[in-house]
Amino acid sequence: MSKDVKIDIQHITRVEGHGNIKIDVQSGELKECKLEIVEAPRFFEAMLKNRHYDESALITSRICGICSVGHVLGSLTASEDAFGIKISEQEKNLRCLMNIGEHYESHVLHIYFLAVPDFAGAKSVLPLVNTHKDVVVRALKLKKLGHEIGNMIGGRLIHPTAMRVKAMTKIPTPEILHDIIHRLEEAKTELKKDIGILKTFIIPNFERETEYISLYKYGEYAFLEGNIYSSDIGETSYKNYLDITNEYLVDHSTAKRAKHNRKSYMVGALARFNNNHQWLSEDAKTIAADLGLKAPCYNPYMITIAQFVELFHLADEGIKAAQSLLDNGVELENRKFTIKPGRGIGAVEVPRGILFHDYVYNDQGYIQKANCIIPTGQNLQNIEDDFRALVPTILDKSKEDISLMLEMLVRAYDPCISCSAHILNVEFE
Amino acid sequence: MSNSNNKVLIIGVGNPYRKDDGIGPYIIKLLQTQKEIEADLLDGGTDGLTLIDYIKEYTQVILIDAVNMGKPAGEIVCFSPAEVQLKIKNDSLSTHGFGLAEVLKLVKELDIKTKIQIIGIQPQDISFGEGLSKVINDKISEVIKIIKKTLEMRLKCVMPYQLK
Numbered sequence: 001m002s003k004d005v006k007i008d009i010q011h012i013t014r015v016e017g018h019g020n021i022k023i024d025v026q027s028g029e030l031k032e033c034k035l036e037i038v039e040a041p042r043f044f045e046a047m048l049k050n051r052h053y054d055e056s057a058l059i060t061s062r063i064c065g066i067c068s069v070g071h072v073l074g075s076l077t078a079s080e081d082a083f084g085i086k087i088s089e090q091e092k093n094l095r096c097l098m099n100i101g102e103h104y105e106s107h108v109l110h111i112y113f114l115a116v117p118d119f120a121g122a123k124s125v126l127p128l129v130n131t132h133k134d135v136v137v138r139a140l141k142l143k144k145l146g147h148e149i150g151n152m153i154g155g156r157l158i159h160p161t162a163m164r165v166k167a168m169t170k171i172p173t174p175e176i177l178h179d180i181i182h183r184l185e186e187a188k189t190e191l192k193k194d195i196g197i198l199k200t201f202i203i204p205n206f207e208r209e210t211e212y213i214s215l216y217k218y219g220e221y222a223f224l225e226g227n228i229y230s231s232d233i234g235e236t237s238y239k240n241y242l243d244i245t246n247e248y249l250v251d252h253s254t255a256k257r258a259k260h261n262r263k264s265y266m267v268g269a270l271a272r273f274n275n276n277h278q279w280l281s282e283d284a285k286t287i288a289a290d291l292g293l294k295a296p297c298y299n300p301y302m303i304t305i306a307q308f309v310e311l312f313h314l315a316d317e318g319i320k321a322a323q324s325l326l327d328n329g330v331e332l333e334n335r336k337f338t339i340k341p342g343r344g345i346g347a348v349e350v351p352r353g354i355l356f357h358d359y360v361y362n363d364q365g366y367i368q369k370a371n372c373i374i375p376t377g378q379n380l381q382n383i384e385d386d387f388r389a390l391v392p393t394i395l396d397k398s399k400e401d402i403s404l405m406l407e408m409l410v411r412a413y414d415p416c417i418s419c420s421a422h423i424l425n426v427e428f429e
Numbered sequence: 430m431s432n433s434n435n436k437v438l439i440i441g442v443g444n445p446y447r448k449d450d451g452i453g454p455y456i457i458k459l460l461q462t463q464k465e466i467e468a469d470l471l472d473g474g475t476d477g478l479t480l481i482d483y484i485k486e487y488t489q490v491i492l493i494d495a496v497n498m499g500k501p502a503g504e505i506v507c508f509s510p511a512e513v514q515l516k517i518k519n520d521s522l523s524t525h526g527f528g529l530a531e532v533l534k535l536v537k538e539l540d541i542k543t544k545i546q547i548i549g550i551q552p553q554d555i556s557f558g559e560g561l562s563k564v565i566n567d568k569i570s571e572v573i574k575i576i577k578k579t580l581e582m583r584l585k586c587v588m589p590y591q592l593k
Contacts, residue, residue: 047559130538159472
């Protein structure tokens with residue numbers, strides 16, 4: 001088809017940060033296709049220099065208001081890797097619960113408040129309050145469960161303070177653990193009420209196979225420990241994460257990009273699902289099958305569905321972790337250890353994908369060098385490559401429909417371009 | 430939706446690692462050291478939607494935030510969401526995914542009856558970094574004074590900071 005289409009979307013809405021889309025098709029040929037990032041690059045790596053190990057996790061928790069626990073987990077794991085600390089089973093279970101809280105907060109925000117309006121044909125969640133008030137109220141309740149787990153285990157509603165190198169400074173009572181089990185069971189019941197609605201969504205029929213990268217530990221749907229797995233080449237030690245990420249800059253974006261075996265790769269819920277689906281809980285597997293999510297899935301619009309499936313798996317994992325803490329008893333652990341100078345790497349799965357924190361410590365426990373690679377940076381080139389594959393197939397649609405499909409695609413990846421500033425803009429007349 | 434808590438909740442919104450954006454959390458930290466403040470305090474961070482859960486639990490909420498009002502840096506304006514709702518710029522509604530502006534709209538749509546008063550401070554610099562600009566730092570004691578007065582007046586706008 002000979003067609004000219006010029007799309008220039010300034011500030012993609014309902015994305016955590018600032019991003020622009022530029023598409024230029026001349027006589028049916030794609031001349032330009034860019035996802036521009038206009039947000040300033042992150043300065044947290046510089047800010048971490050000369051910081052004590054007890055401070056680094058707290059600082060990185062402010063990189064993002066949504067993934068604050070994820071950055072804490074990445075940071076602690078890197079510090080423990082540097083100091084040669086092995087955390088206890090109790091600590092693993094407590095961190096598992098914190099991770100579940102964070103995924104509930106983030107996935108619920110993305111599924112219900114940022115992505116659902118697209119599938120429901122609404123401009124934002126606001127009109128849905130009138131048509132689907134029960135769903136909006138349920139979503140708020142599910143998101144709240146996420147923060148409350150953070151508060152009950154992590155010591156603070158927002159930006160937890162109890163998570164420290166080696167062990168938590170606070171432990172939950174058996175009553176709290178029973179409450180968490182009860183509420184995670186309730187969450188699954190609540191989520192099931194929305195399966196019918198999800199089934200009514202028309203998910204664009206677009207597939208592009210790419211390289212899927214996630215954390216990997218045989219026998220687990222890995223979130224907090226393991227090596228790196230590529231659907232192209234298999235397992236790589238987390239220590240060699242730089243061989244995977246190969247960061248580079250492009251001139252139209254201030255955010256770094258990543259590539260591995262191909263021009264681009266995908267991280268996040270769909271990459272985790274494709275690589276680790278066999279280790280999802282039985283309930284999560286049933287929900288996935290019911291919603292038509294089958295591995296390998298090459299449709300990036302299905303990321304939202306993969307996130308929904310993960311909520312079931314995470315609830316089951318949380319119930320298991322809390323039960324194990326109840327069975328074995330919880331006690332405050334000795335936090336003493338010897339500081340060792342050297343390098344440590346933390347690789348964890350956060351809601352948007354695999355996150356790397358890499359620190360070099362001196363013999364006093366102060367960071368000399370820091371490198372943080374966030375999931376969104378790793379996904380950027382993959383989104384642009386999706387654009388290149390998608391645009392030629394939808395040129396028969398109106399400019400508005402093409403724009404919407406591209407925006408939906410960006411939103412499906414749930415990018416967090418930079419939500420680390422929060423400013424309210426108002427205009428007084 | 431019901432609000433059960435008769436106490437006032439003061440929420441400081443923002444990121445302490447984005448310079449003046451950190452005014453909200455900075456004020457909360459200061460208030461935590463002042464025993465005479467009879468209110469619950471919350472460092473709200475930057476996840477706007479989280480705030481709904483806390484707003485709905487209280488009958489009265491004061492929000493402290495760096496607000497881009499197109500005014501000289503350091504200027505303080507007190508306003509309620511209803512007073513500015515129609516004046517929120519369209520694009521700013523979207524730039525933070527689900528920011529404070531959407532939250533305030535959602536509070537209204539969900540018929541949450543909490544009385545909200547915003548104390549907005551025009552920032553000078555919200556780039557990455559720690560610490561407040563001098564012009565903002567010089568206003569700290571004034572902000573604290575306004576908060577105390579606002580509490581005293583049960584969330585009525587404080588002259589001469591009120592809108593218009």
